[in-house]
Amino acid sequence: MKEFKKAIKYATIDIGSNAIRLLISNIYIHNSEQFSTKNSLVRVPIRLGQDAFKSGEISKKNISRLLDSMKSFKLLMKVHDVDKYLAFATSALRSSSNRDEIISQIKKKANIKIEVISGKKEARLITNNPAFSNINKSFCFIDVGGGSTELTLIKNNEVLISKSFKIGGVRLINNLVNKSTWNKFGNWIENNLSSKRGIEVVALGGNINKIFKLSGTKLGKPLSLELIDSTISDLEKMSFFDKMINLKLNPDRVDVIVPAGKIYQFVLDKMNVEKITVPKIGLADGMVHELMKKL
Numbered sequence: 001m002k003e004f005k006k007a008i009k010y011a012t013i014d015i016g017s018n019a020i021r022l023l024i025s026n027i028y029i030h031n032s033e034q035f036s037t038k039n040s041l042v043r044v045p046i047r048l049g050q051d052a053f054k055s056g057e058i059s060k061k062n063i064s065r066l067l068d069s070m071k072s073f074k075l076l077m078k079v080h081d082v083d084k085y086l087a088f089a090t091s092a093l094r095s096s097s098n099r100d101e102i103i104s105q106i107k108k109k110a111n112i113k114i115e116v117i118s119g120k121k122e123a124r125l126i127t128n129n130p131a132f133s134n135i136n137k138s139f140c141f142i143d144v145g146g147g148s149t150e151l152t153l154i155k156n157n158e159v160l161i162s163k164s165f166k167i168g169g170v171r172l173i174n175n176l177v178n179k180s181t182w183n184k185f186g187n188w189i190e191n192n193l194s195s196k197r198g199i200e201v202v203a204l205g206g207n208i209n210k211i212f213k214l215s216g217t218k219l220g221k222p223l224s225l226e227l228i229d230s231t232i233s234d235l236e237k238m239s240f241f242d243k244m245i246n247l248k249l250n251p252d253r254v255d256v257i258v259p260a261g262k263i264y265q266f267v268l269d270k271m272n273v274e275k276i277t278v279p280k281i282g283l284a285d286g287m288v289h290e291l292m293k294k295l
Contacts, residue, residue: 009039011077012287013070013087015114017049017146017170018256019206020066022073023284024080027292034295036288042076044069045252048092049146049170057098066102070110084294086287087114090122091147091168119164123150125286126204127159129279138199140271143282144263145205146170146256149185151267153193161192167263169207169256182266189270201268201276207260210253212278222275225268232261 007026014021022042028035046065051058058066070087077085093099093116103114117125123143132139138155145168152162165185167177203223214235215227235243235258243254268276 008083009080010036010288010291011073011080011082011085012284012291013073013085013112013114014282014284014287015048015066015087015089015093016283017052017090017092017148017168018047018252019043019045019146020048020069021282021284022076023288024076024082025288027083027288027295029295034292036292039080041284042073045250047146047170047252048096049168050174052092052095053147053171053176054174056096058092058096058102063098063102063105067106067109070106070112074110074112084291085112086291087112088122088125088283088287089114089116090283091119091145091166092170094118095147119148119150120162122148122283123152123162123164124159125290126150126281126283127152127154128286128289129281130289132157132202138196140193140196140199140201141204142201142264142267142276143204144168144207144260149263149267151189151193153196153199163188163192169260169263172259172262173255186266186270189267193271196271201271201273203264203276203278204282205260206253206282207257208264208278209280210249210257211261211264212280214247217278223278224275225265225273228261228265228268228276232258232265235261 007028010025010027012023024039025036026039048058051062106112126143127141141152143150147168148164149167150164153160171177211231212223215231217223240254243249
């Protein structure tokens with residue numbers, strides 16, 4: 001393994017359905033061990049899923065916004081002296097008929113290469129974290145995004161089963177998830193997860209992170225289903241204005257947090273689970289570990 005006298009920096013770009021993110025991480029190698037710390041995170045609220053799930057393609061306006069963001073990310077990577085990067089796109093671009101054109105434009109004008117990944121790869125990357133490498137434990141991951149929900153069961157660092165469903169916060173606020181999809185979702189959970197015992201259920205995603213914070217649960221403590229239910233109930237009673245001003249939620253978070261929260265409620269109810277772990281990690285973090293494997 002190559003030794004470094006100083007930290008190097010890696011960047012990961014997560015092009016999601018509700019927002020895009022640039023995570024810049026410090027990578028260290030000490031005594032042949034490698035680890036990372038977060039340096040900076042930039043989140044841009046471009047709701048690509050609003051276009052992709054309703055019309056099947058990304059609008060010219062959002063292509064322009066995405067391109068400007070990628071150009072900005074490229075400059076940020078330059079001033080940070082980033083050594084390597086990965087840029088992955090998920091559900092929104094997976095669903096867009098003009099994705100190849102968009103990827104080509106970004107490569108040509110921003111010099112950033114984007115890979116559109118499958119739901120299974122997305123799930124694998126998210127669970128690719130040393131925090132879940134305990135060989136004596138099994139973990140069930142629930143990752144709710146704007147366009148999809150990934151459910152993954154791992155044991156002894158191996159994925160036992162993983163499934164991606166077209167159910168997400170942005171799809172729900174646009175009434176794009178029908179009863180049949182919910183039924184298939186519920187049946188799969190009951191057939192594959194509800195009988196599992198002794199597993200730690202881990203919830204991922206920006207919305208559950210916010211629900212965790214609003215619930216008042218202390219960092220490092222599990223989040224109970226009772227607190228999830230009460231927090232979502234309180235949010236439903238609040239106005240758009242109050243959520244933004246009093247709770248300091250971003251405008252693009254305000255309308256999706258309750259629908260996304262209901263997805264977590266649905267899964268936990270089907271699994272008969274009373275508490276979950278919320279580690280506040282996501283796809284961008286998993287991508288960092290993917291890059292570190294090549295050190």
